[in-house]
Amino acid sequence: MVEEKKEKVNIVLEVQDGHISNEALFGYIDKNLNIEVKENEKDGSD
């Protein structure tokens, strides 16, 4: 008896690209560089 030789099937995947936003990578630094300038309260009290 001769065994049939099965041919290998090749599956080609569909891969999704990866993206890292700059904010995600440097968000911590960026956040700490955001300096809020607030006007001093001038209520006249000491």
Next chain:
Amino acid sequence: MAQTKSVHNDVLDGALNIIKNGATQICVDTVAAAPTTYAEAITTNMLAIFSTATPGNFIVADESVDPYGRKLTIAEFPTIEVINTGDAGHIALCDVDDRLLYVTTCTSQGLTDGNTVTIPTWKISIGDPA
């Protein structure tokens, strides 16, 4: 006065080059759960693995589409032997220091032990600051 953020290419490339110069193992993992550790990527969740990737399989260059920045293009890895039968859903990049460097997704497709699988070229990009 217009305010602008910027970053030097070398800064973005620093992250991408970690993958380019380190990743040697390209794993096709199950769709059921994304690998969260090196062990999961190369054993627990692994359906097929290419273990001899080199920096020559990766190219760092400018990203030409919004939000621009830099990109790492990963070469095609054709006809990798399938070791475990299952549904593929993740691609993992690992290095020789047992680190799981990056995980992306792929369209779920059934793989059968003894067949082969091809991972087409794909990319990882890091955008310029907005």
